[in-house]
Amino acid sequence: MFSRSKTKHEALTLASILFKNFTPDTGFSSFSSKPNSNLTTPNHIFTIPKEPATRRPVSLAARIPQVPHTVSVSTVNSVCSLLSKDVHQTASIGSLLNGFKEKLSSELVLQVLMNYKQLGRRKTLEFFSWAGFQMRFQFDDCVVEYMADFLGRRKLFDDMKCLLLTVSLHKGRVSCRTVSTCIRFLGRQGRIREALCVFEEMESKFGCRPDNLVYNNVLYVLCKKESSGHLIDFALAVFRKIESPDMFSYSNMLVGLCKFGRFEIALEVFGDMCRTGLVPTRSAVNVLIGELCLLSVKEGAVAKVRVKNARRPFKILVPNVHEKSGAIQPAVAVFWEVYKLGLLPSTFVIIRLLSELCQLGNMEEAVRVLKAVEGRKLSCVEEGYCIVMKGLCEHCCVEEASHLFGRMLSQGMKPKLTIYNSVICMLCKLGNLDGARSVFKIMNKKRCLPDSCTYSALVQAYCEAGIWEAAYDLLIEMLGLGCSPPFHTYGLVDKLLRENEQTDLCFKLERKLETQVVQKLCKDGRLDDAYEKLQSMIEKGFYPPVYVSDAFKNAFRKYGKLKIAQDLLETIDDMDKTEEKQLSCQ
Numbered sequence: 001m002f003s004r005s006k007t008k009h010e011a012l013t014l015a016s017i018l019f020k021n022f023t024p025d026t027g028f029s030s031f032s033s034k035p036n037s038n039l040t041t042p043n044h045i046f047t048i049p050k051e052p053a054t055r056r057p058v059s060l061a062a063r064i065p066q067v068p069h070t071v072s073v074s075t076v077n078s079v080c081s082l083l084s085k086d087v088h089q090t091a092s093i094g095s096l097l098n099g100f101k102e103k104l105s106s107e108l109v110l111q112v113l114m115n116y117k118q119l120g121r122r123k124t125l126e127f128f129s130w131a132g133f134q135m136r137f138q139f140d141d142c143v144v145e146y147m148a149d150f151l152g153r154r155k156l157f158d159d160m161k162c163l164l165l166t167v168s169l170h171k172g173r174v175s176c177r178t179v180s181t182c183i184r185f186l187g188r189q190g191r192i193r194e195a196l197c198v199f200e201e202m203e204s205k206f207g208c209r210p211d212n213l214v215y216n217n218v219l220y221v222l223c224k225k226e227s228s229g230h231l232i233d234f235a236l237a238v239f240r241k242i243e244s245p246d247m248f249s250y251s252n253m254l255v256g257l258c259k260f261g262r263f264e265i266a267l268e269v270f271g272d273m274c275r276t277g278l279v280p281t282r283s284a285v286n287v288l289i290g291e292l293c294l295l296s297v298k299e300g301a302v303a304k305v306r307v308k309n310a311r312r313p314f315k316i317l318v319p320n321v322h323e324k325s326g327a328i329q330p331a332v333a334v335f336w337e338v339y340k341l342g343l344l345p346s347t348f349v350i351i352r353l354l355s356e357l358c359q360l361g362n363m364e365e366a367v368r369v370l371k372a373v374e375g376r377k378l379s380c381v382e383e384g385y386c387i388v389m390k391g392l393c394e395h396c397c398v399e400e401a402s403h404l405f406g407r408m409l410s411q412g413m414k415p416k417l418t419i420y421n422s423v424i425c426m427l428c429k430l431g432n433l434d435g436a437r438s439v440f441k442i443m444n445k446k447r448c449l450p451d452s453c454t455y456s457a458l459v460q461a462y463c464e465a466g467i468w469e470a471a472y473d474l475l476i477e478m479l480g481l482g483c484s485p486p487f488h489t490y491g492l493v494d495k496l497l498r499e500n501e502q503t504d505l506c507f508k509l510e511r512k513l514e515t516q517v518v519q520k521l522c523k524d525g526r527l528d529d530a531y532e533k534l535q536s537m538i539e540k541g542f543y544p545p546v547y548v549s550d551a552f553k554n555a556f557r558k559y560g561k562l563k564i565a566q567d568l569l570e571t572i573d574d575m576d577k578t579e580e581k582q583l584s585c586q
Contacts, residue, residue, distance in 0.1 A: 223256025358391025
């Protein structure tokens with residue numbers, strides 16, 4: 001691409017070059033960007049036979065169908081060499097290329113234009129203007145299409161429209177591909193009205209009937225680039241007039257209808273598409289399923305309830321109590337329909353669908369979707385298993401959860417901590433302590449470290465069952481790993497130990513807990529709280545281990561407050577010496 005020069009001479013465009021030699025009234029006012037009153041009710045939409053549509057081009061050369069190379073390379077190189085000379089050495093393009101007038105052809109013009117990197121933008125435009133007047137703009141389609149793409153990529157939209165009018169006024173041919181290129185570039189830049197004017201006037205001014213490629217680009221502009229939603233009905237009218245819509249026609253329409261919340265019509269269009277045997281694009285499927293899932297979330301989040309039995313009635317928001325949302329069923333139906341056609345939505349959309357199904361308690365459907373996805377070996381399988389497993393455990397579907405959990409292990413997957421916690425919490429809630437303990441052992445075997453949630457669920461379950469030994473051992477193990485138990489969990493164990501006359505274990509547990517608290521406070525730099533906690537421990541007769549005393553001492557030394565902690569440290573040292581003497585006397 002060439003940067004635009006700041007000099008007046010370098011800033012020449014195709015329109016200014018053309019009008020140096022040609023000045024009839026071309027009627028550019030028809031391409032005004034002012035609103036057109038006929039846009040919402042077009043006077044004519046033509047029907048055409050079905051033709052294959054193409055996606056966006058990736059390069060300028062790839063965009064234009066190539067003509068046979070009947071022009072010699074030496075001729076093309078000669079023309080490019082002459083055009084590349086310094087402008088001061090030549091009077092004009094005409095005098096420079098006078099010897100090539102007889103050799104001019106569409107093939108030669110196209111080959112020269114494709115050397116735009118060597119020529120520069122200004123020379124390329126000047127050469128095209130000169131060649132056009134020599135040939136009276138009777139170019140093959142590929143030349144006009146190439147220039148439309150060339151101008152559109154450089155955002156020379158007025159020149160692009162000037163090209164169309166100039167070629168048509170000289171009785172040249174303007175192809176549907178050329179018009180669709182102009183519509184696409186105008187739409188990309190948000191010049192929606194101008195794009196629609198080109199579309200509506202393509203037959204009357206250019207003598208060109210729209211084909212599927214033109215229609216698809218119009219729908220692309222109206223459905224994907226137009227953001228107000230005011231023209232979605234016009235887009236639907238355009239779509240309905242297409243005799244044989246293809247996959248891109250349907251897909252663009254689906255995206256636009258979902259974008260502006262017209263879900264009922266979108267599902268009708270999707271049904272028509274499936275009946276014709278066409279497969280939508282993946283992006284259209286993602287939008288349709290994703291937006292339906294999002295609508296389901298909005299429907300199921302909260303509901304407005306009007307309170308009437310008050311002096312001044314008002315509305316409040318309450319959780320939606322409906323078990324099933326109306327939008328999730330169409331989303332599932334769309335998923336299975338495209339699945340039959342061999343297409344799956346993206347990982348993000350599949351995860352959203354599974355999450356919403358689990359949220360609504362539709363676990364049977366969630367498992368079916370997961371197994372279907374698993375068969376395609378997508379990257380979302382493990383995350384999908386995690387979501388569905390959590391949903392099964394929350395709804396206490398023991399058999400399904402056990403089967404799915406065993407399937408994960410048999411396939412070599414490594415369940416995440418959240419899955420283990422969900423299974424253990426479900427089994428503990430149902431009183432199946434043996435099963436919970438087995439899962440806990442598997443968890444340790446797979447080297448998945450438990451957290452406070454894991455231990456708390458097990459400890460509370462053993463406390464409810466009155467098994468104080470297991471509850472105590474698990475709580476001590478939990479403290480040994482540095483996990484802090486919730487206060488109510490510790491209270492349950494302490495109460496159970498006292499009921500079974502295990503006072504010594506109560507003191508031991510209390511000492512272990514407070515020791516851990518002191519260590520954590522020192523680590524967090526909360527020196528005042530650590531000092532008070534250690535002082536209260538000493539008053540109770542609890543003396544911390546050596547490693548805790550060292551941590552306490554190092555924390556105060558780090559912040560330059562060692563003198564403040566000196567009294568407590570000396571008390572601890574005295575007690576250690578006293579214990580050593582007593583042991584030596586024994």
